[in-house]
Amino acid sequence: MKKQSRRTFLDFLGKSVVGTAVLPPALIACAPEENTKRVAETNWKFNGIEPSDADEVIVAEGLEWDLLVKWEDQISDNDKFGSHNDYLAFLPDENNPDEGLLWVNNEHFSPRLSTAFDGEIERTKEDVDFEMYQVGGSIIKVKKNQAGKWEMVVNDSHNRRLTAHTEIPFNWSEQIYGSNTAIGTNGNCAGGITPWGTIFTCEENYHNYWGERDLETGERTNSWLKWHHIYDYPPEHYGWVVEVDPRTGDAKKHVALGRCAHECATIVVLDDGRFVVYTGDDKRGECLYKFISSEPGSLENGTLYVANTDEGRWISLDYDTQEVLQQNFKNQTEVLTYLRKAAKLVGGSPLDRPEDIEIDPLTGNVLVALTKNYPAGNYYGQIMKVEEGEGKYDSLSFTSEAFLAGGEETGFAAPDNMEFDKAGNLWFTCDVPGGHMNNEEIPQYLPFKNNALFVLMRNGPQSGEVIRVASAPTDAEFTGPFFSPDGKTLFLSVQHPGERSRSKDELTSHWPEGGDALPRSGVITLQGETLEKIQGLA
Ligand code: FEO
Ligand code: CA
Ligand code: CA
Numbered sequence: 001m002k003k004q005s006r007r008t009f010l011d012f013l014g015k016s017v018v019g020t021a022v023l024p025p026a027l028i029a030c031a032p033e034e035n036t037k038r039v040a041e042t043n044w045k046f047n048g049i050e051p052s053d054a055d056e057v058i059v060a061e062g063l064e065w066d067l068l069v070k071w072e073d074q075i076s077d078n079d080k081f082g083s084h085n086d087y088l089a090f091l092p093d094e095n096n097p098d099e100g101l102l103w104v105n106n107e108h109f110s111p112r113l114s115t116a117f118d119g120e121i122e123r124t125k126e127d128v129d130f131e132m133y134q135v136g137g138s139i140i141k142v143k144k145n146q147a148g149k150w151e152m153v154v155n156d157s158h159n160r161r162l163t164a165h166t167e168i169p170f171n172w173s174e175q176i177y178g179s180n181t182a183i184g185t186n187g188n189c190a191g192g193i194t195p196w197g198t199i200f201t202c203e204e205n206y207h208n209y210w211g212e213r214d215l216e217t218g219e220r221t222n223s224w225l226k227w228h229h230i231y232d233y234p235p236e237h238y239g240w241v242v243e244v245d246p247r248t249g250d251a252k253k254h255v256a257l258g259r260c261a262h263e264c265a266t267i268v269v270l271d272d273g274r275f276v277v278y279t280g281d282d283k284r285g286e287c288l289y290k291f292i293s294s295e296p297g298s299l300e301n302g303t304l305y306v307a308n309t310d311e312g313r314w315i316s317l318d319y320d321t322q323e324v325l326q327q328n329f330k331n332q333t334e335v336l337t338y339l340r341k342a343a344k345l346v347g348g349s350p351l352d353r354p355e356d357i358e359i360d361p362l363t364g365n366v367l368v369a370l371t372k373n374y375p376a377g378n379y380y381g382q383i384m385k386v387e388e389g390e391g392k393y394d395s396l397s398f399t400s401e402a403f404l405a406g407g408e409e410t411g412f413a414a415p416d417n418m419e420f421d422k423a424g425n426l427w428f429t430c431d432v433p434g435g436h437m438n439n440e441e442i443p444q445y446l447p448f449k450n451n452a453l454f455v456l457m458r459n460g461p462q463s464g465e466v467i468r469v470a471s472a473p474t475d476a477e478f479t480g481p482f483f484s485p486d487g488k489t490l491f492l493s494v495q496h497p498g499e500r501s502r503s504k505d506e507l508t509s510h511w512p513e514g515g516d517a518l519p520r521s522g523v524i525t526l527q528g529e530t531l532e533k534i535q536g537l538a
Contacts, residue, residue: 035535039459040463046060046061057471062533063528067512069152070512070522071521079159080133083109083110085480085523099142103201105188114130115127115131124230128227132164133165135186140159162251168184170253177236187239189203190204192265197247200267257289276291277291279357280354283353287351288306291303291304307386311347355368355417357418365385369384371414382406383404384403411454413445414432419481421455430454434474435500437475450471453478476509
């Protein structure tokens with residue numbers, strides 16, 4: 001793990017103007033110079049909260065939270081909201097920013113609290129069908145009511161689900177394991193939003209549902225959930241970046257971005273209309289990737305590269321030009337389908353679990369959350385900064401260094417999702433697993449208590465401070481922070497409260513309903529004066 005660089009950190013602080021990087025116009029617009037200047041000139045400070053182990057959402061002064069939607073809420077007469085919400089994106093209505101569509105990833109579910117599956121008993125079609133409905137994504141219409149609070153518009157014509165039963169085509173000229181389409185999407189972890197108003201939803205831990213295949217032997221491993229005992233769908237159909245149009249529900253799987261445990265996909269549009277998409281493989285010792293399209297507007301034609309962080313090089317995964325790939329694979333499709341193996345063969349650097357990737361709207365640098373590597377003794381993780389050669393996103397050289405390290409000094413451990421606000425402050429969530437939090441046997445995590453939402457202040461009197469803004473319920477992580485266009489609402493997922501519950505009779509959380517209720521993942525909104533002052537809006 002690289003040491004945090006003080007120079008890098010100072011370079012981030014006090015930024016109120018665009019540096020040397022060539023920034024896409026959309027990024028400049030999200031962090032206007034006036035906002036950062038206004039924050040820089042203020043004396044306003046706010047108090048964060050102390051770590052908490054309470055089974056509730058706790059927020060800092062000047063903030064309020066409200067529950068918007070939770071697992072199994074009826075979104076229409078036909079559909080229910082999915083489980084374990086992660087990434088989300090708000091797409092405002094063209095004519096009214098106080099209403100719009102909310103896309104929400106549904107990453108997984110709790111077998112013990114739904115079908116009572118414990119990994120041992122035989123699978124039934126009825127139970128697997130139920131589980132397959134919990135994952136994928138939910139599209140709901142939301143709007144502000146007269147009190148300024150967000151509500152779901154139940155039965156809006158846009159409300160729909162994508163699930164592990166939904167047929168989705170591959171955006172690729174060749175078949176993937178014998179088919180042009182896959183049945184379903186699952187493991188939908190983090191994602192990204194495109195400038196044309198669609199979203200990327202990323203299939204992360206697909207092996208839990210469908211297992212994996214060994215390319216040499218052709219044998220398929222079993223999976224924890226054993227869905228393939230009921231449906232014989234190939235693992236090769238999962239682990240892709242899926243693009244969804246929330247207005248229509250249309251989806252496609254982008255083969256050119258490769259197949260792995262994708263955490264997220266972050267797109268930049270170059271001046272000439274070509275795309276660069278960053279994506280990471282969230283598994284210990286796996287890699288960071290970027291796709292560069294060879295023609296404007298294409299997410300099919302182009303080259304995928306893997307990062308070698310020691311040498312600062314993006315290495316091509318192009319079959320035609322890499323002899324080592326020709327020796328080990330049949331063609332480009334096979335390279336992309338078994339990406340991990342290909343990445344190692346060409347010299348991709350193993351990293352400590354790449355999670356979310358965001359582009360700093362003021363410097364143009366690429367930030368990558370490397371959450372942790374617990375067995376290797378890296379308990380706290382870090383946020384890594386990638387500075388592309390000459391500030392060009394299609395450069396094949398870069399420098400990287402630790403930008404912000406987790407630990408007791410900074411007050412956080414295991415960074416995961418990130419989001420910049422309108423003044424260039426960096427908001428991020430943390431993900432220490434339920435079984436590791438508040439556990440005397442793992443004292444390294446005791447000081448942090450429950451997972452939380454943090455903000456790294458960029459300007460003003462608290463510049464450089466990491467402030468704990470909100471605390472999550474028991475066993476939960478916050479995920480998917482996403483600002484409304486005016487910056488005055490932060491949509492936030494609360495994922496897997498009560499994750500350690502052994503059964504419906506032994507619950508470790510009752511969030512959000514309290515009493516004896518089952519714990520349910522849900523989406524909340526944060527609003528209030530603090531959110532506005534922190535961004536120089538009020
Ligand atoms: Fe689903 Fe890597 O978090
Ligand atoms: Ca994550
Ligand atoms: Ca993000």
